[in-house]
Amino acid sequence: xxxxxxxxxxxxxxxxxxxxxxxxxxxxxxxxxxxxxxxxxxxxxxxxxxxxxxxxxxxxxxxxxxxxxxxxxxxxxxxxxxxxxxxxxxxxxxxxxxxxxxxxxxxxxxxxxxxxxxxxxxxxxxxxxxxxxxxxxxxxxxxxxxxxxxxxxxxxxxxxxxxxxxxxxxxxxxxxxxxxxxxxxxxxxxxxxxxxxxxxxxxxxxxxxxxxxxxxxxxxxxxxxxxxxxxxxxxxxxxxxxxxxxxxxxxxxxxxxxxxxxxxxxxxxxxxxxxxxxxxxxxxxxxxxxxxxxxxxxxxxxxxxxxxxxx
Amino acid sequence: xxxxxxxxxxxxxxxxxxxxxxxxxxxxxxxxxxxxxxxxxxxxxxxxxxxxxxxxxxxxxxxxxxxxxxxxxxxxxxxxxxxxxxxxxxxxxxxxxxxxxxxxxxxxxxxxxxxxxxxxxxxxxxxxxxxxxxxxxxxxxxxxxxxxxxxxxxxxxxxxxxxxxxxxxxxxxxxxxxxxxxxxxxxxxxxxxxxxxxxxxxxxxxxxxxxxxxxxxxxxxxxxxxxxxxxxxxxxxxxxxxxxxxxxxxxxxxxxxxxxxxxxxxxxxxxxxxxxxxxxxxxxxxxxxxxxxxxxxx
Numbered sequence: 001x002x003x004x005x006x007x008x009x010x011x012x013x014x015x016x017x018x019x020x021x022x023x024x025x026x027x028x029x030x031x032x033x034x035x036x037x038x039x040x041x042x043x044x045x046x047x048x049x050x051x052x053x054x055x056x057x058x059x060x061x062x063x064x065x066x067x068x069x070x071x072x073x074x075x076x077x078x079x080x081x082x083x084x085x086x087x088x089x090x091x092x093x094x095x096x097x098x099x100x101x102x103x104x105x106x107x108x109x110x111x112x113x114x115x116x117x118x119x120x121x122x123x124x125x126x127x128x129x130x131x132x133x134x135x136x137x138x139x140x141x142x143x144x145x146x147x148x149x150x151x152x153x154x155x156x157x158x159x160x161x162x163x164x165x166x167x168x169x170x171x172x173x174x175x176x177x178x179x180x181x182x183x184x185x186x187x188x189x190x191x192x193x194x195x196x197x198x199x200x201x202x203x204x205x206x207x208x209x210x211x212x213x214x215x216x217x218x219x220x221x222x223x224x225x226x227x228x229x230x231x232x233x234x235x236x237x238x239x240x241x242x243x244x245x246x247x248x249x250x251x252x253x254x255x256x257x258x259x260x261x262x263x264x265x266x267x268x269x270x271x272x273x274x275x276x277x278x279x280x281x282x283x284x285x286x287x288x289x290x291x292x293x294x295x296x297x298x299x300x301x302x303x304x305x306x307x308x309x310x311x
Numbered sequence: 312x313x314x315x316x317x318x319x320x321x322x323x324x325x326x327x328x329x330x331x332x333x334x335x336x337x338x339x340x341x342x343x344x345x346x347x348x349x350x351x352x353x354x355x356x357x358x359x360x361x362x363x364x365x366x367x368x369x370x371x372x373x374x375x376x377x378x379x380x381x382x383x384x385x386x387x388x389x390x391x392x393x394x395x396x397x398x399x400x401x402x403x404x405x406x407x408x409x410x411x412x413x414x415x416x417x418x419x420x421x422x423x424x425x426x427x428x429x430x431x432x433x434x435x436x437x438x439x440x441x442x443x444x445x446x447x448x449x450x451x452x453x454x455x456x457x458x459x460x461x462x463x464x465x466x467x468x469x470x471x472x473x474x475x476x477x478x479x480x481x482x483x484x485x486x487x488x489x490x491x492x493x494x495x496x497x498x499x500x501x502x503x504x505x506x507x508x509x510x511x512x513x514x515x516x517x518x519x520x521x522x523x524x525x526x527x528x529x530x531x532x533x534x535x536x537x538x539x540x541x542x543x544x545x546x547x548x549x550x551x552x553x554x555x556x557x558x559x560x561x562x563x564x565x566x567x568x569x570x571x572x573x574x575x576x577x578x579x580x581x582x583x584x585x586x587x588x589x590x591x592x593x594x595x596x597x598x599x600x601x602x603x604x605x606x607x608x609x
Contacts, residue, residue, distance in 0.1 A: 025411075025412055025413070028411040028412050028413050029411075029413035029414065031407075031411060031504050032407045032411040032413045032416070033413070035403045035404065035406070035407050036404070036407055036419060039400055039403070039404055039423075039474050040419070040422075040423075042400075042473060042474045043423060043426070043474050046434075046438065046470070046471060046472075046473075046474070047426045047434065047474075048426075049437075049441070050433070050434045050437035050438050050441065051426075051429065051433055051434065051437075053437035053440070053441070054433050054434075054436060054437045057436075057437065057440070064440055064443070065443075066456070067456075110327070110330065113323050113326060113327055114327065116323055118320075118323055118324065118327065120324075122595060123331075124327045124328070124331050125595075125599070126591070126592065126595065127330075127331030127332070127334050127335050128330070128331055128334050129591070129598070130334070130335065130338065130588055130591065131334055131335075131337075131338070133529055133533075133587045133588065133590075133591050133598070134338075134533070134584040134587060134588065135532070135533035135535060135552045135556075135583060135584065135587070136533065136535065137533070137535035137536075137539075137552050137553070137556045138533075138535075138552055138555055138556055138559070138580050138583045138584055139580070139584070141556045141559045141560055141580065142337070142341060142559070142577065142580040143337075145559065145571075145573060145576050145577065145580075146337070148571075148573075151353075151571070151573060152573070153340070153341075153344070153355075153573065153577075156352070156353065156355060156573075157355060157356060157357050160354060160355060160356055161356065161357070185334065185337070188334075189334070190602060193599055193602050194602065197599075197602075242430070245430070246430055246431065246432070248536060249535060249536065253556070253560070267432055270432055270436065271540070274436050274439070275540065280436065280440065283436050284436055284437070286432075287430075287432045287433045287435075287436055288433070290430055290432055290433075291429050291430055291432075291433050294429075294430055295428065295429075298428075
């Protein structure tokens with residue numbers, strides 16, 4: 001950006017392109033720090049300090065109630081290599097990745113259909129989006145009422161239709177499937193709305209040009225829509241993975257991690273380590289591992305997408 | 312050609328409608344059952360049509376099962392608190408980063424946003440410890456031992472989350488959408504920064520504030536995990552999502568004593584979900600704009 005346009009940039013653009021041409025005002029500096037000082041003090045106490053405390057506690061042994069933390073070396077991290085922890089991390093990956101894949105495909109498909117200038121857009125969009133704004137906890141608790149073994153909604157309907165009832169809670173297959181379906185049901189509406197926004201942002205003239213060049217519907221999708229939606233897709237994939245890793249209420253209230261830890265996930269284990277087993281050291285190391293996994297996953301995703309761009 | 316086009320439309324509407332009904336089915340099923348008696352419920356099929364509108368479950372709930380009115384009041388109070396305080400810090404913060412030029416601005420901004428990179432759990436366990444070990448609160452001594460601090464008390468529900476990096480970013484973006492000329496004109500007339508914020512920017516930020524009000528309202532109405540951790544032991548300060556979930560969970564846990572009243576439990580779920588759904592139906596535009604604003608611009 002040249003300095004000739006800097007007068008115009010001031011209105012819309014956030015960042016100074018080079019500090020040499022940037023003018024710092026004393027008046028601005030004073031006002032800024034009057035506003036920022038309390039915000040930063042609060043932020044350091046309630047955001048930075050907890051992160052540091054979490055890292056500190058992850059090397060300690062402490063029940064959180066009496067006495068003071070005692071140095072415990074790497075034991076809390078080492079514990080994550082022994083059962084049941086590897087299974088729990090694996091379950092978390094399975095839930096996050098399965099949900100993300102299906103959600104992206106389904107959300108994209110529905111957004112494509114909604115983008116065909118259909119009448120009743122708001123009506124259809126509402127039906128897909130309403131599950132997203134309900135409370136996860138209430139809905140998860142509702143599902144556990146649905147699948148309650150005796151007299152629960154599903155078994156009640158099954159037996160009224162003359163079919164055998166199923167004890168869902170003892171089957172890892174059913175519990176996993178139900179939790180994945182629940183996460184999809186709550187998440188797909190948001191993904192769809194984001195894809196729809198991306199689609200609506202594509203200039204219609206591009207499609208006209210493609211038609212003039214003789215591209216059919218499939219080719220337009222393959223060579224125009226999908227490449228143009230790459231930033232949207234990257235954003236959706238990364239946020240879905242980050243959200244999916246933090247699955248908690250669904251597991252806590254529907255399966256309680258059972259049967260035999262087959263649906264247990266990291267957050268549920270961290271909370272039970274901290275608040276049931278009073279082992280804040282192990283809980284903190286779990287939180288650190290989770291943060292590192294998520295940072296790693298986001299970096300890998302962004303790398304992958306930008307490598308494809310370079311090709 | 313014309314029939315093909317017609318069939319295509321029919322297909323699109325068919326898929327959208329079938330998919331939409333499938334999405335709504337669990338909620339509509341629960342809604343229908345909430346108007347049933349237990350006897351009617353025991354005969355229910357996959358298509359639950361109540362024979363008449365039985366309102367007994369709703370009367371039972373609104374007559375004060377649990378502490379529902381207290382929980383509703385608690386939740387509304389938290390909604391107001393978490394709109395006013397984080398709203399003020401976010402608008403001020405957004406203004407600083409959008410409009411003021413000072414050394415270190417980008418560094419401070421990145422510092423404030425860095426919290427968004429980490430999952431909430433990294434903050435929650437130590438925040439719990441911090442509130443539990445708060446010196447001289449709830450029976451604690453000077454180094455924070457001996458009592459339970461703010462755990463199970465109101466401050467645990469009101470202290471965290473008053474500076475919200477998301478909304479600082481969101482309002483910074485909103486300030487960019489407003490031309491700077493208004494501010495410059497007011498400065499020429501001798502207005503101070505806080506007058507400019509109050510008299511010029513606050514009204515012009517209306518739509519952005521509306522988005523924040525709506526999203527905070529829904530988020531706090533549905534807030535469950537932190538209250539469960541921090542005040543799980545004190546039903547007097549519970550918010551709606553935790554309280555209603557507890558009603559559903561506690562009646563559900565005693566199948567040996569007699570089968571739980573499922574139509575009533577589903578009524579509880581419906582009443583808890585109704586306010587956000589109604590808010591969405593009336594203000595759909597803001598929801599969609601908000602989701603897109605957080606997503607695409609962010």
